Amino acid sequence: EPEVTQTPSHQVTQMGQEVILRCVPISNHLYFYWYRQILGQKVEFLVSFYNNEISEKSEIFDDQFSVERPDGSNFTLKIRSTKLEDSAMYFCASSQRQGETEAFFGQGTRLTVV
Amino acid sequence: QKEVEQDPGPLSVPEGAIVSLNCTYSNSAFQYFMWYRQYSRKGPELLMYTYSSGNKEDGRFTAQVDKSSKYISLFIRDSQPSDSATYLCAAHGSSNTGKLIFGQGTTLQVKP
Numbered sequence: 001e002p003e004v005t006q007t008p009s010h011q012v013t014q015m016g017q018e019v020i021l022r023c024v025p026i027s028n029h030l031y032f033y034w035y036r037q038i039l040g041q042k043v044e045f046l047v048s049f050y051n052n053e054i055s056e057k058s059e060i061f062d063d064q065f066s067v068e069r070p071d072g073s074n075f076t077l078k079i080r081s082t083k084l085e086d087s088a089m090y091f092c093a094s095s096q097r098q099g100e101t102e103a104f105f106g107q108g109t110r111l112t113v114v
Numbered sequence: 115q116k117e118v119e120q121d122p123g124p125l126s127v128p129e130g131a132i133v134s135l136n137c138t139y140s141n142s143a144f145q146y147f148m149w150y151r152q153y154s155r156k157g158p159e160l161l162m163y164t165y166s167s168g169n170k171e172d173g174r175f176t177a178q179v180d181k182s183s184k185y186i187s188l189f190i191r192d193s194q195p196s197d198s199a200t201y202l203c204a205a206h207g208s209s210n211t212g213k214l215i216f217g218q219g220t221t222l223q224v225k226p
Contacts, residue, residue: 043204
């Protein structure tokens with residue numbers, strides 16, 4: 001069964017360092033998303049991406065964040081200068097169509113900023 | 115007012131019980147609703163996906179949407195210990211960009 005895969009499963013980084021979280025969406029999906037979940041809190045939308053551009057981003061997705069689809073299969077989230085409060089689970093998701101359709105999630109990357 | 119609200123629980127039931135999980139939402143423009151199951155430190159796993167009002171059944175799971183009261187439900191029949199997880203309801207945001215708005219999640223424990 002096709003699935004969204006994310007690497008690494010756990011990333012520890014020092015405050016102020018840059019991190020790149022990687023995702024391989026389901027192969028025939030065209031719409032990609034990043035969400036995050038701080039421990040004990042709800043899953044929050046960060047950004048949606050289609051046709052090599054951002055469709056929508058949340059208030060959380062400030063200038064420290066960027067997304068890229070560098071090679072047609074990977075989808076990355078970069079955090080330029082990590083802060084302690086960026087510690088969370090980051091989930092990648094993908095869907096076949098935009099808007100009202102099922103979105104499938106990866107297993108997540110646990111980011112710990114120390 | 116939060117867009118999607120869900121009682122975080124925890125909810126504890128004996129094996130074999132019927133479980134009712136509920137969410138409310140505030141934006142009447144929401145049309146599509148999903149239920150995800152999430153095990154500890156894992157990604158959300160899609161269970162059910164419904165459009166507008168009505169019921170949808172899949173095995174032991176039934177999803178129900180009542181748009182008049184802005185109420186979303188998930189029923190689990192013959193609950194099993196393996197159903198123990200956090201259940202997240204989600205609605206498609208009104209922007210039509212695929213953005214999902216999640217509830218807090220309800221933690222369910224099914225005791226053998």
